Amino acid sequence: MMKYDLVVVGGGPAGMAAALKAKECGVKKIIILERSETLGGILEQCIHTGFGLHYFGQELSGPEYAYRFIKELEKTDIDVKVDTMVTEIQPGNVVIATNNVDGMLRINATAIILAMGCRERPRGALDMPGSRASGIMTAGTAQKYVNINGYMPGKKIVILGSGDIGLIMARRMTLEGAKVEMVCELMPYSGGLTRNIVQCLDDLGIPLKLSCTVIKTHGIGRLEGVTVANVDENRRPIPGTEQFVECDTLLLSVGLIPENELTRMAGIIIDPVTNGAIVDEYRQTSRSGVFACGNVLQVHDLVDYVTEESQIAGEGAAKYILSKGKSKGGKSRNGKDIHVKAKDGVRYVVPQNINRSTDRDVKVYFRVSDIYKDTYVVVTSGDKELYRKKKRKLAPGEMENVTVKLEDIACLESNEITVKLEVGKNG
């Protein structure tokens, strides 16, 4: 059996940043296992720019952002196995993986970092009537066809869902000569970044239809069109608003799902809202020595935040390894840890737990459940208010964060911290 101090599952931005940070913190034997043929993950097909504005202070394309980490990795003695699929994490932190060269691998790990990323919600998750005509695919699949394989999957396009990948693909397909008829969004607001709505839709005159969805697809062999309809406040189609739109391709950009099969199989506790593991401030899961970061933990808007989060996990794993497994898992802290709760308009928080004896300020990431204007973000613990800040605008599509100070954590009386919104109150 192979033995490593740290096994990183996934060689995308999260896995690379976590491995590099762990190395920097003094971990000796590290291996990254990557399912694809190359490192870089989904960044390889995200050829548009806008990556790295926060982390590098530069606007890079996806492959350029990945390249910087790949080059850093090459300077270290971190082992990388690509084309390698992790199939199971067994008790005692044994990682089972397979590839064409080694056959089946059993790797004994002191710590594991889960960095498997996320995948797109597929058509099957939508309950959309219509035959299985070709031409219906996720926006990310189309992105791979165009940007990696070099061909166009269609000429007349309708996009369902205004997530960022859908918006980016609206522009990409238009630039390559396709006609994007419209982007339909079920919600009354877009789930994408404002920058993308302006530069991908407004720039090219592509209409964004809010409170609108696809209720039927037409065509047998190939998609011939879709029926769209407006929806009411309960997201139900309004009779009489149906409209047939001719198209040969329907792209779906309807949400991302953290890819947590391994996590679930390992019995790690999952947060039902984020669909990622429940973690502490160093991103340690409910299982001792297993950490999670990046889109497998929570779906991020910006890769810069993935990098930041993964460095925290890398540092946490390093601390765990270097203290030979003395620090405890998120679950078994004898009630001494602090639970972070989401309330009143805050949909979720990450991390969900903080060690009372932590050695750092803790940045708590969260998303809100609706669009809020001139609203206070408030952090409380028992009767004590730890933080209050007015935000001009909060939207579900933009991840927010608040920092809870180390000195506040150290002297908390309660075992709970609550992050919530207060609307329309002066303070």
Add this chain to the structure above:
Amino acid sequence: MVKELVCVACPIGCMMSVEMNRKKEVVSVTGNTCKRGEQYAKDECTNPVRMLTTTIKVNGGSLPVVPVKTSVPIPKGKMFECMAEINNQVVDAPIKTGEVLICNICDTGADIVATNEV
């Protein structure tokens, strides 16, 4: 003439109104809540520019295309002209990240630069 636009300088997304005179010079910007917004509005109304990213066909590479970008933002109105020029070209592998594949595309002053290895 008054032009309405959404600011993208930060996530707030202020709705801004930009008043311009007949010489297409910006007279006033309202609706913005910071200096960056004002600058964005002025740039956007006088000389809107965008980074163009696309792919170029590759001969004999590990993949059929290589991703590219403009070295600097180009005028928004020239995007499709540049796309046509890029789609007319085929480059030979190997290609390195940062390699210039087309110089001064469509007289924009921008080069087309590879953003990955093929």
